[in-house]
Amino acid sequence: MVALKAGEIDGFMRRFGTGEIRSPIILVYGPDMGLVNERARFFAEKCTENPEDPFQLIRLDGDLLASDPARLVDEATTMGLFGGRRTVWVKPSSKNFAPAVDALLAAPSLDGVAVVIEAGDLGRSSPLRALCEKSKHTIAVPCYADSARDLGAVVDDMFREHGFTLSKDVRLAIISSLGGDRMASRGELSKLLLYVHGQSEVTLEDVEAVLADVSSLAMDAIIDAVFSGNPAGFETDFQRIVAEGTPAAVILNIALRHALSLLQGRIDIEAGKSSGAVVESWRGLHFKRKPHIERQLNRWTSTGLKSAIQSLQASLLDTRRMASMSTDIGGRTLLSLSMRRG
Structure with missing residues (x-):
C-alpha cells in the first residue's frame, strides 16, 4: 500500500488521473468526515469517464457490504454494459465490511475498474485499514482536521x-x-x-x-455544556437551536471537531504542558470561552475523549442512515456525553 502523508496529498491529487498515477483501490479515511467525502468524491469522479452515468459510477453502502461481502467483488468484476472505465464508490458504514474488501483484494484481476472506499476515522488496528496496508494494490489517503x-x-x-x-x-x-x-x-x-x-x-x-453571528454563540454554549458536564444547560440550548432549524448532524459535526481539538490538547497536557498554555495556543478561541475550555481539558482524559469521538462518529453515520430520527439520535448522544465524567 502507498500511505500518503498529509503534505503529499495535494500534489498527489493534482497528478492523479494524468496517467502518472494509477491504482485500482483508494482508501480515504480520517476524522474529518467533510474532507473524507470531498476527497472520495474527487477520486470517484476522476476515475470515471462520465460520473453522471449510474452504470459507470456505482455507489454501494458499506452496511450492505457488511451483510453481503460478495457484492463488492461482483460489482468490481462486472463488465460495463456500454464500455468505459467503471468506478465503485463505497460509502461509510458503522459496520465492519473488511471481509468484502478482503475478497476484492483476492480477485484475480481488477482491470478497467477503480474502487474508492470512503471510511471514518480508522485506527491502526482497524480491520479495514490493516487489510489495505498489507496490499500492494491500495493507496491510503488520510484526512485530518484542517490546519x-x-x-x-x-x-x-x-x-x-x-x-x-x-x-x-x-x-x-x-x-x-x-x-x-x-x-x-x-x-x-x-x-x-x-x-x-x-x-x-x-x-x-x-x-x-x-x-460571527449569534447562532455561533448559541452553538458554543451547547458544545461547552456537553463537554463541561452540564446536561440541563445542554437540553435547553439544544432544543432551542434545533427548533430554529439547525440540523442535529451539524451540531454533532461541531462537537466532533471540538472533541478532536480537546484530545490534542489533552495529549499535550499529559506530555507535560500546562492546561493554561494549551488554551492560549488554541486558534480562534474567544477570550470568554477560555475558562470553559480549560475546565474541559482538566475534566476529560485522552481515553475518555477517544471514546467520545467514536460515539460522535457512530451517531453521525446513524443520522445519515436514519435522517428522520436525526434529532433524537443527536440529542441522545450529546446528552449522554454531558453526563460522562470524562
Whole structure:
C-alpha cells in the first residue's frame, strides 16, 4: 500500500488521473468526515469517464457490504454494459465490511475498474485499514482536521474562483472564524460569497455579519455544556437551536471537531504542558470561552475523549442512515456525553 502523508496529498491529487498515477483501490479515511467525502468524491469522479452515468459510477453502502461481502467483488468484476472505465464508490458504514474488501483484494484481476472506499476515522488496528496496508494494490489517503494553512488554501481558491482578492486582514478574519471540518468550512464560505455577491470587495464587516453571528454563540454554549458536564444547560440550548432549524448532524459535526481539538490538547497536557498554555495556543478561541475550555481539558482524559469521538462518529453515520430520527439520535448522544465524567 502507498500511505500518503498529509503534505503529499495535494500534489498527489493534482497528478492523479494524468496517467502518472494509477491504482485500482483508494482508501480515504480520517476524522474529518467533510474532507473524507470531498476527497472520495474527487477520486470517484476522476476515475470515471462520465460520473453522471449510474452504470459507470456505482455507489454501494458499506452496511450492505457488511451483510453481503460478495457484492463488492461482483460489482468490481462486472463488465460495463456500454464500455468505459467503471468506478465503485463505497460509502461509510458503522459496520465492519473488511471481509468484502478482503475478497476484492483476492480477485484475480481488477482491470478497467477503480474502487474508492470512503471510511471514518480508522485506527491502526482497524480491520479495514490493516487489510489495505498489507496490499500492494491500495493507496491510503488520510484526512485530518484542517490546519490554518489548509483553510487558507480553501479560502483563496473559493474567493479567487469568484473574482475576489482578499486583503490580509479579511483573509485572516475568515480563517480564524472557520473550524477544522472541510465540509462545514465550505458551507460557511459559500454563505459569505452569497452575501457579498455583486460587491467589488469583501470587508471585515461582511465577515462579521456572516461568520460571527449569534447562532455561533448559541452553538458554543451547547458544545461547552456537553463537554463541561452540564446536561440541563445542554437540553435547553439544544432544543432551542434545533427548533430554529439547525440540523442535529451539524451540531454533532461541531462537537466532533471540538472533541478532536480537546484530545490534542489533552495529549499535550499529559506530555507535560500546562492546561493554561494549551488554551492560549488554541486558534480562534474567544477570550470568554477560555475558562470553559480549560475546565474541559482538566475534566476529560485522552481515553475518555477517544471514546467520545467514536460515539460522535457512530451517531453521525446513524443520522445519515436514519435522517428522520436525526434529532433524537443527536440529542441522545450529546446528552449522554454531558453526563460522562470524562
